[in-house]
Amino acid sequence: xxxxxxxxxxxxxxxxxxxxxxxxxxxxxxxxxxxxxxxxxxxxxxxxxxxxxxxxxxxxxxxxxxxxxxxxxxxxxxxxxxxxxxxxxxxxxxxxxxxxxxxxxxxxxxxxxxxxxxxxxxxxxxxxxxxxxxxxxxxxxxxxxxxxxxxxxxxxxxxxxxxxxxxxxxxxxxxxxxxxxxxxxxxxxxxxxxxxxx
Numbered sequence: 001x002x003x004x005x006x007x008x009x010x011x012x013x014x015x016x017x018x019x020x021x022x023x024x025x026x027x028x029x030x031x032x033x034x035x036x037x038x039x040x041x042x043x044x045x046x047x048x049x050x051x052x053x054x055x056x057x058x059x060x061x062x063x064x065x066x067x068x069x070x071x072x073x074x075x076x077x078x079x080x081x082x083x084x085x086x087x088x089x090x091x092x093x094x095x096x097x098x099x100x101x102x103x104x105x106x107x108x109x110x111x112x113x114x115x116x117x118x119x120x121x122x123x124x125x126x127x128x129x130x131x132x133x134x135x136x137x138x139x140x141x142x143x144x145x146x147x148x149x150x151x152x153x154x155x156x157x158x159x160x161x162x163x164x165x166x167x168x169x170x171x172x173x174x175x176x177x178x179x180x181x182x183x184x185x186x187x188x189x190x191x192x193x194x195x196x197x198x
Contacts, residue, residue, distance in 0.1 A: 001182075009066075010097055013073075013097050017045065021078055036066070037062075038062040040101075042138060055084050056077055056081065057080065061105065070099065095187055099182050101182075105176065121142050123139060125179055128153070128156040128172060129160060134160050138179060139181075142155075143196050
């Protein structure tokens with residue numbers, strides 16, 4: 001996405017969060033045609049200035065038009081993330097909003113032991129799945145936690161509810177994807193394309 005579209009994506013997500021926490025109907029918004037394209041997307045809410053996670057929900061697969069994916073993810077991140085209580089209107093002035101637009105996930109086609117060699121920290125996000133278990137971590141997560149590729153694979157498996165060494169199992173599917181990240185510098189403030197620095 002270009003910078004202007006990224007800014008619109010974050011502004012729309014904040015608008016949805018503000019209306020949702022107030023129990024109001026989300027208004028219809030006029031957005032560029034690029035928002036009609038089916039894309040995976042995540043909306044992350046963080047406490048400011050601590051930058052601690054306050055909610056994160058999204059859709060890894062491009063199953064919805066981007067506008068719907070953003071609206072649904074923003075509302076769910078604010079109200080339905082099971083790790084946190086619903087966001088209150090009082091918190092709106094002390095949170096920042098970040099949007100990650102995803103490329104379609106691609107299966108990692110190599111021997112399980114070779115998987116760490118095919119993971120680029122700061123570039124790739126990962127999805128681990130086995131049977132009914134599935135977990136995803138965005139590209140920015142291993143950078144924030146200073147993980148190497150093996151730890152990133154292990155933590156993605158843990159997120160899926162699997163053993164940390166499940167990535168060594170042929171029956172565990174590992175997919176990778178990339179993401180464009182746009183985030184507020186401060187609550188309701190300037191929006192920038194975020195570069196992940198390792």
